[in-house]
Amino acid sequence: xxxxxxxxxxIIMTHNPRLSIGVPVYNGERFLPALFENLTAQTFRxxxxxxxxxxxxxxxxxxxxxxxxRDPRIRYHRNSSNVGACANFNKVFELAQxxxxxxxxxxxxxxxxxxxxxxxxxxxxxxxxxxxTDVICVDDQGIPFxxxxxTGHFIIPGTTLRYAIDPIDVGESSSAxxxxxxxxxxxxxxAQIFGIIRRDALARTGLLxxxxxxxxxxxxxxxxxxxxxxxxxxxxxxxxxxxxxxxxAKSEAKTYMSMTETAYxxxxxxxxxxxxxxxxxxxxxxxxxxxxALLGLRSVSFLFRSTLQSEAKSWPFRAAWGSAKKNPxxxxxxx
Numbered sequence: 001x002x003x004x005x006x007x008x009x010x011i012i013m014t015h016n017p018r019l020s021i022g023v024p025v026y027n028g029e030r031f032l033p034a035l036f037e038n039l040t041a042q043t044f045r046x047x048x049x050x051x052x053x054x055x056x057x058x059x060x061x062x063x064x065x066x067x068x069x070r071d072p073r074i075r076y077h078r079n080s081s082n083v084g085a086c087a088n089f090n091k092v093f094e095l096a097q098x099x100x101x102x103x104x105x106x107x108x109x110x111x112x113x114x115x116x117x118x119x120x121x122x123x124x125x126x127x128x129x130x131x132x133t134d135v136i137c138v139d140d141q142g143i144p145f146x147x148x149x150x151t152g153h154f155i156i157p158g159t160t161l162r163y164a165i166d167p168i169d170v171g172e173s174s175s176a177x178x179x180x181x182x183x184x185x186x187x188x189x190x191a192q193i194f195g196i197i198r199r200d201a202l203a204r205t206g207l208l209x210x211x212x213x214x215x216x217x218x219x220x221x222x223x224x225x226x227x228x229x230x231x232x233x234x235x236x237x238x239x240x241x242x243x244x245x246x247x248x249a250k251s252e253a254k255t256y257m258s259m260t261e262t263a264y265x266x267x268x269x270x271x272x273x274x275x276x277x278x279x280x281x282x283x284x285x286x287x288x289x290x291x292x293a294l295l296g297l298r299s300v301s302f303l304f305r306s307t308l309q310s311e312a313k314s315w316p317f318r319a320a321w322g323s324a325k326k327n328p329x330x331x332x333x334x335x
Contacts, residue, residue, distance in 0.1 A: 171228030
């Protein structure tokens, strides 16, 4: 093994990449070096990494410049001001250029064959619009959470609270209505948003609308555009820690998602966005009616559950770790 201070060989880009990895980041100095190390060590190498820096105030620009100097696959863009998390996610997609696209949160990590496994699914299945692998939850040191033997749910460290990840077969049906149902009723973490997505399919959605949890709206739209394909290996290591958005107070989370708009009703915006998701999609009128019926059922279920559930059940990370202000690093995550 070469000494640690020896730089890796410089990679020369000779053609347009097959995959763009979009990294929307704000104050990510704590996690970015590990993310770049993880991505550049993937067995699949035909990609670019596009960073959209949301006017960070830490060492994020310096870290990105140093990594870009040694690997030309890394491109760096800095917003002149903080535009909010949702707009920054959308911005990094606009900056990308490859036919396949993936969002990557700066604090997540991946098994070395993650990209290879997801791209293989896309290559072998032209009707698949999104590919993902199974997920494990890890802390900010990369240590996996314990799992409940009976349910498979992850146990939030230091608590007795459980967190359920999405079933691995979500969105795999050939029926658009079945896929819509899967995302609407069976998805909790909506980890599919961090999978590999066909650019032309993602361009047909509204991208990420402005509200906390808006990734479900995007995944709903993608479910109506084609099947999902998911590798059963747990290669996506999704990081949860006291700095994630789900831990913030509701008013603070609203500001984080959009720096210019905070006075809105999240349930109303969520429902109206979901209601618009079947419009303009290549599905028949009966499928669209079925989607509207499922949305009506989901809205009733949402109101019923929000009345009866405790915060620990509906927002387990917020209940476990309290306000993100407890996080001394000031790092925020787009989860």
